[in-house]
Amino acid sequence: MNKTTNQDPVVVRNPTPSWRAILLCVLASMGSAAWAGTPLRVCYVDDRSGVAADTGIQSFNGFQIAVSEINDAGGINGQKVEVVSYDGKTDPQLTATFASRCAEDDGALAIVGGNPSAPAAAMIPVASEYEIPYLMLSAGTDNLTDMPAPFHFRVGPRNAQDAAAIAELIARQGFKRVALINNSLPFGTDSAHATEAALKTSGVPVVIQQTYDINATDLSPQIGRLRSANPDVIVVFPYAADGARVLRTLQQQGISLPRIVARSALLNTLRELAGDASDGVLVPNTVDMQRPDVKKFFDSYKTRFGEAQPTMYPVLGYDAAKMFLQAIADPAVQKALAADELADARVAIRDALIRNGNYQGLQGHAGATYQFGPDRHHGPPDQNWFVFVQVADKGKHLVAADLATFKPGS
Amino acid sequence: MKSLNTARSMLAGPALILLVGALVPLLLTSGFHLRLVTIICIYTILCTGFNLLYGYAGQISMGQQGFFALGAYAFTLLMSAGNWSFWSALPAALLICAGVALLIGIPLLRLRSHYLAMATLCFGLVFAGIASRWIEFTGGTAGMMVPSVKFSGHIVSRTELYYAILLIMVLVLVMQNFIVSTHMGRALMSLRGDETAAQSLGVNVTAWKLRIFILSSVLAGLAGIASAVVNRQVNPSFSEFPILVSILTIAVVGGLGTRYGALLGACVVVIAPQGLAAFGESETIIYGVCLLLFLMFMPHGLSGLIPKLFGRIRRKAASPAPGVVKAGEIKP
DSSP, rough: OOOOOOSSEEEOOOOTHHHHHHHHHHHTTTOOOTTTTTOOOEEEOOOOTTTTHHHHHHHHHHHHHHHHHHTTTTHHHTOOOEEEEOOOOOHHHHHHHHHHHHTHHHHOSEEEEESHHHHHHHHHHHHHHHTEEEEOOSSSOGGGGSSSSSSEEESSOOOHHHHHHHHHHHHHTOOEEEEEEEEESSSHHHHHHHHHHHHHHHTTHHHHHEETTTOOOOOOHHHHHHHOOOSEEEEOOOHHHHHHHHHHHHHTTTTTOOOEEEEGGGGGHHHHHHHGGGGTTEEEEEEETTSSHEEEHHHHHHHOOOOOOHHHHHHHHHHHHHHHHHHHHHHHHHHHHHTTTTEEEHHHHHHHHTTTOOOOOSSTTOOOOOOOTTTBBBBOOSSSSOOOEETTTTTEEEEEEOOTTTTOOO | HHHHHHHHHHHHHHHHHHHHHHHHHHOOOOOOHHHHHHHHHHHHHHHHIIIIIIIIOOOSOHHHHHHHHHHHHHHHHHHSSSSOOHHHHHHHHHHHHHHHHHHHHHHHSSHHHHHHHHHHHHHHHHHHHHHHHHHHHGGGGGGGEEOEEEETTTEHHHHHHHHHHHHHHHHHHHHHHHHHHHHHHHHHHHHOOOHHHHHHOOOOHHHHHHHHHHHHHHHHHHHHHHHHHHHHHEEEEGGGGHHHHHHHHHHHOTTTTSSSHHHHHHHHHHHHHHHHHHGGGGGHHHHHHHHHHHHOTTTTHHHHHHHHHHHHHHHHSSSSOOOOOOOOOOOO
């Protein structure tokens, strides 16, 4: 069994090469999951080398900071927390297999992870089957936590909430002619439709909506049509690389209208590729840098992993870990752990997550709390959660949005 | 005597696989390991169809993942939305796969080589698009939950499910061996060699191409249904590139146009990521390098390696030890 203890206090257990046990069936028969007597174990399964690697890596870093904090303080009732991590590579089948490995072989108390929607969705049946709590992160597909959701919870906002926040900002800032442009993937189309519906409710007309293929290299036709519709604000729902192409094409065609780009602009990749074409863009975020606790967290992040822009991704990992660690300390969970009952401990953690449902984490405005409950496994509330940030310095930095100048005609 | 040998070659391998497979749950104590072995069986079913189509008949299809997803979605929709029983939904879903394969096969199979590959790839892409965007019908990116399989109130356990899928896989392998061992196999291999020459020898090229395309699509659909039942969920990722990449990797690693290449390749493709997880960030690079080495040094895959090894051992056993003189041989 490979066991690597880093210099930092987080114990990262490299998974055992149990494939040998499969090849040599006899050895495999000895490979039962022995949970008793081991440290408190939690699994982190996310994409850390696929298309959404930025989100997975940043969330894992945030997750490790929370675990380090608790281990530095002596653990929970003297027991250290051990992290087993797997890279799902954005492959839902592989991700689901790792999740079942967490539940069975690793004997984890909970699973955390899931930034892209498809792999996150693939872990839900595993969580339900093994009755293991699963905290998914920024997977935005709206119906992922629709009831029944026996053991899974969502820490990040859903796409419809992003759309509502964007629509509310547009209405508040006095825009009257909105242009929407989105890629043809589900994230793009779903978000554009949700925003259109939210704008309709607010009484703001959408003058044009354009869809492009994510791999299209020339976006001039779509941007040309946007210009012809004479909008006063442009909202973009892209992935990273195509989002940069949209912004560069807008710049090349001399369109300097106010622009809002969906949460994909929180990713460094989009802003690095777009360069100065991304400057001034507004992005919905859930991290308020005015909060001292948020500032402190990002200082700690910088010390350990290097500078990170204030985005939701590290915070999601941190908040999910904190909620899980708080649940472990619950007396009912401790009782089940003392009795060496893994299944009971998992159920007790699920119940504790619901009991502590109004947890105040680092997402949202000061005072806003998660809203988990027996009939609600989606944490972020609809109010006081989103904070808009603005891209600056040729895409390098995210700063507080200057809403006084983000007006029609600016 | 010849027919006895043929029967032995058709049944011996699958019988051994069934025997070993039947013992696996007794040796494994972890449900996770059982899940891995079940996934190996599913990939073997999927890739046996691809092997018959491409390995034996030489017709490249890049749309197998589309049929994999079609089978899974059809089965799930019939079970959950249509309230069909398992025994009705299973054959109906396979019939849907066969019908769609027939419909698209008639125009597409006029194409050859990379044109056929591109056309079938489009089918996979179209299906992925439909599965993602027809949200009211397919559940969109979140997909749909698959109800547990029940027989007279009894929910089929994971081990029972494994045995069922193992049995199906063995039957699929027997069917493949039967096809390969008979005139059907020779007809398919003649297509791979030269379609014009095959036609001049009396092989109905169009009919055989269509038959094998439908069969491979039905097998892909069957694997998709098994995957949906095991994962308890179906989502658009069933029709996306990771599945196609797995099929192609299994073909490279296991060996195309061989009887057990699909099984050997599936073992490697399913188990390797679990073993390589220990290498952390280097995992993807190591996996890629290993695949490259396979292509360079084992172009016929693991199936090509095994006869080589046996041949070497046999030659070694047959060659006389130094100084030993065979009967009738005069030592100078």
